[in-house]
Amino acid sequence: MMRTAPLLLFLAVFGVITVLQAEPLIKEGEILRGRFLMDRHLQGFNKPLRSEGTIVIAPGKGLVWKTEKPFPAIVAIGVQGIHQYVNNDKTFSITTNQFPFLNTLRQLFEQALTGNEAGLERYFSLQQEGNTAILDKRPDAGIDWPLKKLLVRRNQGFVESVALFKENGDRDEIHFLEQTITLASPTSEELQLLNGVAP
Amino acid sequence: MTKTRRRTGAAWLWLMVLLSIWSYGGWHVANGLPLDSDLLYLLPSEEHDLQAQRAWELMMAELSSRFTVLVGHEQEEVALRTVQQLQEGLQNAGLIVQVDQDWSSSAKQLAKVLFPYRMGLLSESDRHLLLQHQKETLLNRAIGQLYSPTGIVDSRLLSKDPFGLFASFLLQLPNPAKRLTIRNGWLHTHDGAQHWFMLNGRLTQSPYSIRFQEQFMHFWQAFPKEPAALLRFAALFYAQSAASQAMHEASTIGTLGMILTIILILMVFRAIRPLGLTIFAILNGMMCGLVICLLFFDRIHTAALLFGSTLVGVAVDYCLLYFATSFSHHPHPEARIKKVFAGISFGMLTTVLGYTCLAVAPFPGLRQGAAFSVAGLLASWLTVVLWFPRLDNLASRNPPSILLWLRDLIMWLWQTDRHRARVGLALALLLLAVVGGRQLEVNDSIRRYQQLSATLQAEQKQLQQLTGLSEINQFFWISADNDEQLLQLQEQLGDRLRLMRASGILDDWLSIARFVPSAQRQSDNQRLNAQLQESTLPQLQAISGLPFAVQSNQTDLLAADQSGLFAWPIFSGAKKQAVFPIGVQDSQRIGQAANDLPGVMHIDPPSKLSALLARYRYRALWLFAIAATLTGGLLVWRYGWRGGLSTLLPPLLATVSTPLLLALLHIPMGFFTSIALVLVFSIGVDYAIFCAEESLPDIAMLAGIWLAAMTALFSFGLLALSQTPAVQEFGLTLFIGITLSLFLAPWAMHRESAS
Known part of the structure; x- marks a missing residue:
């Protein structure tokens, strides 16, 4: 579990982003593009790690998280696994063949994208306060992960920001900007990244 | 003392011995026989490499004691409750060892134990990068992880392992069941429709003990499984299924054979006494065989029991030959026993010779079967010789017309005017033998003899698909003077297996050195790790702006026995010395990994057993050649050169022709065929001797x-009707061989008399 907990955490967060919509945010054949700004607050370190870049979500295909600053890096989560690229080299990779549990996580993500709450409700209890959703880890979630709480704030049909609180006091704050939904397919480069091919 | 008084004394002495045997045997039967179905018990004990034999036995015992069940249901709580109840029930019944099933805490505990020694723990790929001086790659990975949404960015971990080397080490640990995760402290998987929880246990007794199997199955059948689905993967269920089938067949085939024999005796003799005395002789033989096995063996194998149950077929010959004299106008029992004494005694000697040859083969199961048979035959023979004349009151009678017809049938071929028919049949037999010889195939593969339950195999396959659990059927066994050498050898072997994994020869391998490297490798890893931190940590600090502290002052080494790993089922007991390849595609090439590594040997039980069967098939055929030579010598001594050869040739021809005729039925020659041929020869010699003892085609002798x-x-x-392939081949060989022996036996009759 210690191997997959951070990933589960991440996917759960992005699952929440879309499940909070009354209607599925994006449908099959559509993709969401946007920018992100992430502040990672780590216990024992004075200043947060700040990064920014672009994000692409394509239901059925996966997600591409492209960090531009301060250091260019790409994380692609596809059907076949998770791949990390730095300086055009693949520096980290976990395939679903190695860890078929990733499939379950990807399915969870897919369910969330299509507005299917059943998958997420197994792990979270949901509470609404204005335009902010508070998601607490369910004590009977059955999975031993380090996530404690999520705060998701919406604005004009899109998720504006997510705050992620961990058991040890670490915190990630992610802001989403310039979000658009289009019918266009992912680019060939994005598809290659999702398939584990370095740019 | 007169001859009659001596005979009387011997008869009463034998009765006393029989009473003792029945008392001893009866007591054991009443208290439960030590029956067993362990395949290992049937394996050859004549293994030159004692270390390999020991390793094999240890590992097989270790692996066979594992018990795995997957419990599934659509509702998670139902599946979880059922698996918990199953574990509790099995533990309370004393069927599985009490274990801490909380995998979540076990995994955490392992990480806690390993973490302080992280400087010496490197994944294979990270170690390779550092040895190749590719520190840049590790730096890029660390930076990427810092800003990755999926990165392992726990602040406590990051400050102590900035390059994520420990996380990488954990990620590359071998995982024999990849599809399982930990949920509610249990190993869990979900197939989209059902939640599955795995129960792993270790049996408290041997899965091959019939008594333990009965206890276990009693619990298993009573356990309320509904509404959950249960999938089984354990040697115990296969062993129980095979033993149950063997016992059922022994009972069915034995009973059927007995009923047919009884009907035949009643039909031919039209009297109860021959039947009663025949049963008396057979039961004495069976009990004597059983008692000998109880005295000389600590447990009795079900296969030996099945083999012993066939004893009735030979022991009954003496009885039948004796009572068949009632058709030849010998009214007095003393005259009857005198007439058949030479035939049945000489026949008994040659049969015992054949069975003794089986006992020479170093297969404990065969030895047990042979001991059972030899003791049983002697007991039956003594009963016939010493007690039949005292208990027999059968009047002389005319043979039924069917016997006269059968006499004519058997003798038809051997009339002087049937020369052309004999030549024709000889040519036909020769032609069939030539055609069969062209199709003759030798196959000793153990897999051909395995008759695994289809239901259990289907359950196992589904369980493996759901969990990704690999079947471990081969391993490397490593011997060393101490733990450090053991780990170093595992690492050297691991380096070779890593190259093979890259070539797709195997998926992975499991060894303790992958969790706790040798002290030598830990020291080397510490050096590489320290070099990385000294040279590259400033760059990581500069890019991230985080003030990382150098961690290179840790020099403590983790010892395998301090790791707590030996408490894990996968490394308990004998498995400490073993390396298990997972997902092997090419067994032969895997074996080459052990070449030139002192103390490392590759053990592939199925291949090894097949090779041994091939070796012992040769041995069985040599035993047959020796038995034939010895028997030939005895026959020449008794009947002269011509008579001896004409007595030897019928059983010899029957024995040699049988595998060629079997080949026409596409049955390959194997170990069990060869063993059956030894018996065909022994039985065929009996018939030939009975004929050779007569100068005329006497109705009594031919009826016998x-x-x-x-x-x-x-x-x-x-036995040809058996569902067990080895037993079926054994039975079919005997069926063809005995039929040929019967029709060729009159050849042994004195030529001038036969004419």
Whole structure:
């Protein structure tokens, strides 16, 4: 579990982003593009790690998280696994063949994208306060992960920001900007990244 | 003392011995026989490499004691509750060892134990990068992880392992069941429709003990499984299924053979006493065989019991030959026993010789079967010789017309005017033998003899698909003077297996050195790790702006026995010395990994067993050649050169032709065929001797042979109906061999008399 907990955490967060919509945010054949700004607050370190870049979500295909600053890096989560690229080299990779549990996580993500709450409700209890959703880890979630709480704030049909609180006091704050939904397919480069091919 | 008084004394002495045997055997039967179905018990004990033998036995015992069940249901709580109840029930019944099933805490505990020694723990790929001076790659990975949404960015971990080397080490640990995760402290998987929880246990007793199997199955059948689905993967269930089938067949085939024999005796003799005395002789033989096995063996294998149950086919020959004298106007029992004494005694000697040859083969199961048979035959023979004349009151009678017809049938070929028919049949037999010889195939593969339950195999396959659990059927066994050498050898072997994994020869391998490297490698890893931190940590600090502290001052080494790993089922007991390849695609090439590594040997039980069967098939055929030579010598001594050869040739021809005729039925020659051929020869010699003892085609003698052959076919031949491939081949070989022996036996009759 210690191997997959951070990933589960991440996917759960992005699952929440879309499940909070009354209607599925994006449908099959559509993709969401946007920018992100992430502040990672780590216990024992004075200043947060700040990064920014672009994000692409394509239901059925996966997600591409492209960090531009301060250091260019790409994380692609596809059907076949998770791949990390730095300086055009693949520096980290976990395939679903190695860890078929990733499939379950990807399915969870897919369910969330299509507005299917059943998958997420197994792990979270949901509470609404204005335009902010508070998601607490369910004590009977059955999975031993380090996530404690999520705060998701919406604005004009899109998720504006997510705050992620961990058991040890670490915190990630992610802001989403310039979000658009289009019918266009992912680019060939994005598809290659999702398939584990370095740019 | 007169001859009669001596005989009387011997008869009463034998009765006393019989009473003792029945008392001892009866007591054991009443208290439960030490029955077993362990395949290992049947394996050859003549293994030159004692270390390999020991390793094999240890590992097989270790692996066979594992018990795995997957419990599934659509509702998670139902599946979880059922698996918890199953574990509790099995533990309370004393069937599995009490274990801490909380995998979540076990995984955490392992990480806690390993973490302080992280400087010496490197994944294979990270170690390779550092040895190749590719520090840049590790730096890029660390930076990427810092800003990755999926990165392992726990602040406590990051400050102590900035390059994520420990996380990488954990990620590359071997995982024999990849599809399982930990949920509610249990190993869990979900197939989209059902939640599955895995129960892993270790049996408290041998899965091959019939008594333990009965206890276990009693619990298993009573356990309320509904509404959950249960999938089984354990040697115990296969062993129980095979033992149950063997016992069922022994009972069914034995009973069927007995019923047919009884009907035949009643039909031919039209009297109860021959039947009663025949049963008396057979039961004495069976009990004597059982008692000998109880005295000389600590447990009795079900296969040996099945083999012993066929004894009835031979022991009954003496009885039938004796009572067949009632058709030849010998009214007095003393005269009857005198007439058949030489035949049945000489026949008994040659049969015992054949069975003794089996006992020479170093297969404990065969030895047990042979001991059972030899003791049983002697007991039956003594009963016939010493007690039949005292208990027999059968009047002389005319043979039924069917016996006269059968006499004519058996002798038809051997009339002087049937020369052309004999030549024709000889040519036909030769032609069939030539055609069969062209199709003759030798196959000793153990897999051909395995008759695994289809239901259990289907359950195992589904369980493996759901969990990704690999079947471990081969391993490397490593011997060393101390733990450090053991780990170093595992690492050297691991370096070779890593290259093979890259070539797709195997998926992975499991060894303790992958969790706790040798002290030498830990020191080397510490050096590489320190070099990385000294040279590259400033760059990581500069890019991230985080003030990382150098961690290179840790020099403590983790010892395998301090790791707590030996408490894990996968490394308990003998497995400390073993390396298990997972997902092997090419067994032969895997074996080459052990070449030139002192103390490392590759053990592939199925291949090894097949090779041993091939070796012992050769041995069985040599034993047959020796038995034939010895028997030939005895026959020449008794009947002269011409008579001896004409007595030897019928069983010899029957024995040699049988595998060629089997080839026409696409049955390959194997170990069990060869062993059956030894018996065919022994039985065939009996028939030939009975004929050779007569100067005329006497109705009594021919009736005796015919009845003996029929009863042998009822017991041995019926084994061809068995569902167990080895037993089936054994039975079919005997069926063909005995039939040929019956019709060729009159050749042994004195030529001038036969004409």
